[in-house]
Amino acid sequence: MNQLEARECPICGRRLTEPPSSRGRIADVAYYSCPHCGQYGLTRQAAVGLVRLDLSHDSQGRRAPAFAYAVRRMQMGQQEWPLVDRETAERIIDSAVLPSVKEQADNLIRWLGDNLFSPGETESVSDET
Numbered sequence: 463m464n465q466l467e468a469r470e471c472p473i474c475g476r477r478l479t480e481p482p483s484s485r486g487r488i489a490d491v492a493y494y495s496c497p498h499c500g501q502y503g504l505t506r507q508a509a510v511g512l513v514r515l516d517l518s519h520d521s522q523g524r525r526a527p528a529f530a531y532a533v534r535r536m537q538m539g540q541q542e543w544p545l546v547d548r549e550t551a552e553r554i555i556d557s558a559v560l561p562s563v564k565e566q567a568d569n570l571i572r573w574l575g576d577n578l579f580s581p582g583e584t585e586s587v588s589d590e591t
């Protein structure tokens with residue numbers, strides 16, 4: 463399937479918030495906006511590698527969340543959507559791990575600081591946030 467025809471995130475399998483898009487002159491890159499993985503670009507070679515790994519259906523269920531977490535970390539503090547090429551995807555697959563409980567707590571506090579305007583405010587959180 464053409465990358466631009468995808469309706470589901472190639473990392474986590476969730477429905478994309480908007481259709482994939484292409485930008486600039488790089489023909490084999492599609493940019494995805496996923497409610498879980500965020501916004502990122504993926505080369506065709508990297509996408510093929512992800513399909514081969516069957517990230518959304520691994521038996522222990524850790525590959526896709528670890529990959530999504532790594533891609534989310536690549537977006538932190540960046541204006542541009544990160545581009546995941548084949549080499550980056552292989553590096554992530556070889557080294558990505560889910561965050562420790564302490565790191566998850568730190569990330570939650572950081573997220574609350576970024577999303578709440580003043581003390582006492584509330585914010586809804588879903589499993590796709």
Ligand SMILES: [Zn+2]
Nearest residue numbers: 471474496499
């Ligand atoms: Zn996703």
